[in-house]
Amino acid sequence: MIAALTGAGLSAAAGLNAYIPFLLVALVARFSDVITLPQSYAWIESWWAIGVGAVLLLTEVVLDKIPAVDTVNDAVQTFIRPSMGGLVFAATSAAEEVDRSTWVTEHPWVGIVLGVVVSGLVHTGKTAARPAINAGTLGFGAPVASTVEDGASIGMSLVAVFLPVLVIVLLVALAVLLLWLWRVSRRRRRRRDQRRALA
Secondary structure (H helix, E strand, O other), rough: OHHHHHHHHHHHHHHHHHHHHHHHHHHHHHOOOOOOHHHHHHHHOOOOHHHHHOOOOOOOHHHOOOOHHHHHHHHHHHHHHHHHHHHHHHHOOOOOOOOOOOHHOOOHHHHHHHHHHHHHHHHHHHHHHHHHHHOOOOOOOOEEEEEEEEHHHHHHHHHHHOOOOHHHHHHHHHHHHHHHHHHHHHHHHHHHHHHHHHO
16 A cells, blocks of 8 residues: 555656656665565666656756646657656556565556656646646746646655655645645636637
């Protein structure tokens, strides 16, 4: 159960920013005993994987804050975020300290599928909300929304690793927040369209 909560939290975080949960898992595995990755996933904590992840994170952080570019970035990330969600779910659910269930290690595809689904759902919500936010704020909301998403990804990743029992609460809060942002943005766009029609 704990492994599933950790994996779900990290996958949801990957739906917002693919590289934050990856780097957190890599760094925690490399520098502590909180997570010991199985041999098949040990490459995650290698210096080259951490280095590539850091470069990709920096690129993502910059591109995601530029209006219009963020939409293109989200389109590209449609393949990356769910894949990363599957990877971190499978890697952490197979880690020794997270859960001692042999069933999870014997059926790694379950973690991959669940991670892809959770991350894909969060990514879809983010991708749907962002154009509406950009249109509703004339692009000024992009850096703010991106910063909030990055902060949520960091928070969700930390909770997933260190306090996994709180993941359910955070997933519900994330779903409510994404739905609220989408509705607010849609309302603003509708008002703006009505004003244009009357002009």
